[in-house]
Amino acid sequence: MPCLSTRGSADAPVAVAEALRRGLAPDGGLYVPTAIPAMTAAEFAALRGRSLPEVATALIAPLVADTFDEVRLAALMASALDFPVPLVRPDPHGPYVLELFHGPTFAFKDVGARTMARWLAAVAGTGDARPLTVLVATSGDTGGAVAQAFHRVPGTRVVVLYPHGRVSRVQEVQFTTLGDNVAAVAVEGTFDDCQRLVKAAFADQALAGAHRLTSANSINIGRLLPQMAYYAWAILQLPAGSPPATVVVPSGNLGNLTAGVMATRRGVPVRRFVSATTVNDPFPRFLATGTFTPQDAVPTLASAMDVGQPSNLERLTWLFDGDLARLRAAVTGLVVTDDEVLATIREAAAGSGYVADPHTAIGLRAARLADGDGPVVVLSTAHPAKFPEVVEPTLQRVLPVPPSLAARLALPVVATRIPPQLDALAAAMASTP
Numbered sequence: 001m002p003c004l005s006t007r008g009s010a011d012a013p014v015a016v017a018e019a020l021r022r023g024l025a026p027d028g029g030l031y032v033p034t035a036i037p038a039m040t041a042a043e044f045a046a047l048r049g050r051s052l053p054e055v056a057t058a059l060i061a062p063l064v065a066d067t068f069d070e071v072r073l074a075a076l077m078a079s080a081l082d083f084p085v086p087l088v089r090p091d092p093h094g095p096y097v098l099e100l101f102h103g104p105t106f107a108f109k110d111v112g113a114r115t116m117a118r119w120l121a122a123v124a125g126t127g128d129a130r131p132l133t134v135l136v137a138t139s140g141d142t143g144g145a146v147a148q149a150f151h152r153v154p155g156t157r158v159v160v161l162y163p164h165g166r167v168s169r170v171q172e173v174q175f176t177t178l179g180d181n182v183a184a185v186a187v188e189g190t191f192d193d194c195q196r197l198v199k200a201a202f203a204d205q206a207l208a209g210a211h212r213l214t215s216a217n218s219i220n221i222g223r224l225l226p227q228m229a230y231y232a233w234a235i236l237q238l239p240a241g242s243p244p245a246t247v248v249v250p251s252g253n254l255g256n257l258t259a260g261v262m263a264t265r266r267g268v269p270v271r272r273f274v275s276a277t278t279v280n281d282p283f284p285r286f287l288a289t290g291t292f293t294p295q296d297a298v299p300t301l302a303s304a305m306d307v308g309q310p311s312n313l314e315r316l317t318w319l320f321d322g323d324l325a326r327l328r329a330a331v332t333g334l335v336v337t338d339d340e341v342l343a344t345i346r347e348a349a350a351g352s353g354y355v356a357d358p359h360t361a362i363g364l365r366a367a368r369l370a371d372g373d374g375p376v377v378v379l380s381t382a383h384p385a386k387f388p389e390v391v392e393p394t395l396q397r398v399l400p401v402p403p404s405l406a407a408r409l410a411l412p413v414v415a416t417r418i419p420p421q422l423d424a425l426a427a428a429m430a431s432t433p
């Protein structure tokens with residue numbers, strides 16, 4: 001299925017392979033599939049009992065058929081999604097929780113990043129001596145997921161931009177301790193500054209050309225498509241005959257939510273989405289007022305969701321033809337404060353013994369506010385050990401650190417610090433290997 005730009009330029013649709021390589025469309029829009037064919041209910045039900053990579057393959061195959069045949073896709077998905085994604089129910093009367101954080105960097109972004117790295121390496125082509133440079137802005141978790149997914153992949157290098165002092169130590173070590181083909185740039189500014197710099201770098205013909213730039217942010221279609229898979233996976237694990245579920249999505253840049261909406265177009269039965277945000281709430285405000293007002297993000301306890309200008313809003317509104325009423329019928333927006341996050345972490349631990357990270361806590365809190373019809377599935381986006389500075393003092397206990405994480409925490413952090421300006425980024429990129 002070819003991809004076209006959300007900005008609907010006169011450019012002919014491009015193959016998925018080309019959309020993967022480009023990241024952003026030349027007109028500045030985001031790539032979307034030209035059509036999303038829906039499975040029948042029977043086709044969907046037939047996926048019950050299949051593995052996650054098999055479900056992913058069935059869901060995604062028609063969307064990438066111009067680039068990967070089904071056998072190739074199945075192999076790539078099996079290699080990317082090689083970690084468990086359990087659906088748990090800590091409290092038998094409470095919501096289900098889909099734990100997406102058992103991958104190498106302990107956050108759900110491993111799903112998209114690992115898949116995208118494999119897809120991109122498969123289509124990158126040889127013959128050009130310059131490596132493909134993956135330029136990525138991170139509010140915390142993307143950087144690690146992308147850096148580790150591409151680490152030592154021949155013909156590629158990764159440059160991670162992150163807001164200096166605004167990511168947790170556990171997040172920072174995921175992309176500043178790898179070396180080899182991974183470089184980290186600490187930007188004196190916010191995540192939005194990092195995202196703006198990435199966009200400016202792509203728009204700068206000389207810079208983009210000199211480095212064979214590509215993007216691994218959720219603006220890249222290769223990050224988005226694989227995320228459709230776990231919506232199907234979660235629904236397939238509910239008891240047979242369950243009514244359609246409400247899915248609660250802790251949201252920042254809205255990539256996760258957009259993938260969920262695309263999954264429903266593909267035939268995955270979801271009753272309704274709840275998009276839960278921090279007080280950085282441009283999307284809930286947009287739903288309420290119909291007007292998008294970019295905000296300067298303020299830091300909260302759920303730092304990976306502190307986004308004032310969610311780039312996937314453009315894709316999301318495109319999916320609804322810009323029709324606010326239809327978007328509102330599919331998605332409810334809810335805002336959760338830091339105080340509510342702390343209270344939810346405490347209450348979940350006291351009630352069912354479940355230890356939630358701050359992002360998952362936002363989902364758990366929003367689930368309480370969702371209405372009572374049908375099962376509720378909360379997407380758990382990060383491992384609590386990734387945010388010990390929040391969770392440990394709140395629960396007044398020390399959390400066990402997964403061994404691979406402990407090893408990484410012992411390594412030195414290496415990053416180039418720059419002001420939030422394109423020339424400074426260009427200089428940093430010219431001087432990294």
Ligand SMILES: *Cc1c(COP(=O)(O)O)cnc(C)c1O
Nearest residue numbers: 141251252253254255256304381
């Ligand atoms: C990135 C991230 C989010 C937000 O996801 P989006 O796709 O940007 O909306 C939520 N939780 C965690 C832990 C994240 O890393």
